[in-house]
Amino acid sequence: MEHTPPPFFIRGPTPFVRLLLCSLLSVALLISDARYKYLDGVRQGVAIVVYPLQRLAGAPGAMLGRIGEFFVTQSALRTENARFSEQLLQNALTVQKYKALAAENAHLRDLLAARQRFPESTVVAEVLYTGRDPFTRKVIVDKGAQQDIKTGRPVIDQIGLIGQVTRVYPWLAEITLITDREQAVPVQNLRNGLRAVLGGTGNDGQLELKFIPLNADFQNGDELVTSGIDGVYPSGLPVAVVSGVERNAAYLFARITCKPVAGVASHGQVLILNREMKVPERPVEEEKPLRPKKSRRGS
Amino acid sequence: MQPRDIAPHEILLPVKPAFIVFTLIAALMINLLPWSGLFLALKPDFVALAVLYWCIQQPRKVGFAAAWLMGLMMDVADGSLFGQHALAYSVLAFTGIVLHRRVQMFTMKDQVLHVIPILLLNDLVVLAVRTLAGADFPGFSYFVGSVIAGAMWPVLCFLLRLPQQPKSPQT
Numbered sequence: 001m002e003h004t005p006p007p008f009f010i011r012g013p014t015p016f017v018r019l020l021l022c023s024l025l026s027v028a029l030l031i032s033d034a035r036y037k038y039l040d041g042v043r044q045g046v047a048i049v050v051y052p053l054q055r056l057a058g059a060p061g062a063m064l065g066r067i068g069e070f071f072v073t074q075s076a077l078r079t080e081n082a083r084f085s086e087q088l089l090q091n092a093l094t095v096q097k098y099k100a101l102a103a104e105n106a107h108l109r110d111l112l113a114a115r116q117r118f119p120e121s122t123v124v125a126e127v128l129y130t131g132r133d134p135f136t137r138k139v140i141v142d143k144g145a146q147q148d149i150k151t152g153r154p155v156i157d158q159i160g161l162i163g164q165v166t167r168v169y170p171w172l173a174e175i176t177l178i179t180d181r182e183q184a185v186p187v188q189n190l191r192n193g194l195r196a197v198l199g200g201t202g203n204d205g206q207l208e209l210k211f212i213p214l215n216a217d218f219q220n221g222d223e224l225v226t227s228g229i230d231g232v233y234p235s236g237l238p239v240a241v242v243s244g245v246e247r248n249a250a251y252l253f254a255r256i257t258c259k260p261v262a263g264v265a266s267h268g269q270v271l272i273l274n275r276e277m278k279v280p281e282r283p284v285e286e287e288k289p290l291r292p293k294k295s296r297r298g299s
Numbered sequence: 300m301q302p303r304d305i306a307p308h309e310i311l312l313p314v315k316p317a318f319i320v321f322t323l324i325a326a327l328m329i330n331l332l333p334w335s336g337l338f339l340a341l342k343p344d345f346v347a348l349a350v351l352y353w354c355i356q357q358p359r360k361v362g363f364a365a366a367w368l369m370g371l372m373m374d375v376a377d378g379s380l381f382g383q384h385a386l387a388y389s390v391l392a393f394t395g396i397v398l399h400r401r402v403q404m405f406t407m408k409d410q411v412l413h414v415i416p417i418l419l420l421n422d423l424v425v426l427a428v429r430t431l432a433g434a435d436f437p438g439f440s441y442f443v444g445s446v447i448a449g450a451m452w453p454v455l456c457f458l459l460r461l462p463q464q465p466k467s468p469q470t
Contacts, residue, residue: 018393027386030381058332129332132377
């Protein structure tokens with residue numbers, strides 16, 4: 001006679017089998033994300049679900065901030081106002097000089113028939129929170145695809161470069177800071193025009209110049225600005241100051257550490273540069289004549 | 300011989316599924332708060348803690364599916380590799396479900412000593428995935444969050460059991 005256990009005892013597969021299933025699924029996800037980048041659509045979908053939770057979680061803090069703003073004293077506001085007008089006066093001089101120089105520059109470029117620099121539009125974004133992943137250096141800001149932010153756009157604060165937009169969600173964007181280990185910025189030494197690649201170290205407040213020969217002329221205190229040859233960052237943005245040069249003949253390259261000038265780890269508001277760089281097309285590579293294949297077997 | 304250090308077993312009301320969902324979402328929201336600086340470095344993973352609690356207390360109700368989905372949400376919110384938290388929380392759910400009878404037998408102090416290694420295992424899985432993907436070791440402060448999470452276990456148990464306390468008989 002057929003005997004089946006009562007439904008109370010039916011528990012499905014054992015925990016170990018379930019663990020195997022879940023692990024396989026996760027590993028499949030990991031590989032397809034890390035290796036083939038298939039999952040951006042899924043990520044966007046889940047991001048839309050998580051977004052209201054994120055805003056809700058941030059709401060009490062934002063409300064406290066607004067209440068705090070309401071109780072700012074008048075004297076504080078007046079001192080701040082005085083400071084700003086003084087700063088405005090000081091900046092006015094620079095702006096006037098800059099305008100004259102820009103006009104002169106445009107004129108000279110016309111004469112030389114050189115490419116004009118493109119006008120830039122900027123978007124002010126507020127940093128919502130720093131990335132929680134301890135392996136990377138990222139911040140999340142409150143502007144996204146809806147505000148026409150695209151990946152690859154440079155991000156600055158009032159002093160200098162802080163990073164690049166690396167992922168865009170509908171209402172949020174993720175900025176990878178220049179201190180991230182995978183981030184590299186092409187820079188130029190302001191003192192002598194030497195070009196180099198500046199990479200992050202994964203530590204806050206430390207950058208490193210990569211692949212610099214031992215005899216290259218870099219000194220403590222040298223200012224580094226973006227060189228603009230990559231077509232991503234406009235040229236001339238301050239990035240970092242050289243803080244330590246170590247030349248050891250045992251190594252191939254000098255070890256040059258730098259400090260970012262902008263408040264890379266501490267900012268409330270950032271500026272996203274929305275610019276289309278028109279880079280001239282790469283020259284077509286000449287077809288190399290096919291070399292006869294070396295035979296594997298020794299003759 | 301009198302066995303010592305056995306947890307007093309209370310008889311609790313059955314838990315409401317809505318309450319489980321509520322605590323998991325609340326844990327996710329605490330994780331999503333704008334943490335920064337030192338707090339971020341020391342922050343325990345509340346979602347891992349909540350998933351582990353329910354896997355130990357209610358292994359019939361909360362299991363792999365919930366853990367895995369919470370992991371996916373954390374991955375998106377963190378902007379990290381897709382699937383790393385899902386994998387780690389699956390391992391967490393497995394250890395929780397396998398050990399749930401054992402852990403429930405112990406007193407609170409000894410439960411904490413069980414919970415901390417399980418959470419550290421969770422961290423190790425994430426670390427292994429990221430190391431394979433080419434990241435650097437972020438330093439030992441990475442593990443501090445789990446120890447703090449372990450220290451919060453008694454508080455969590457007290458809070459999450461409150462709605463299950465039987466009403467005292469009217470005298």
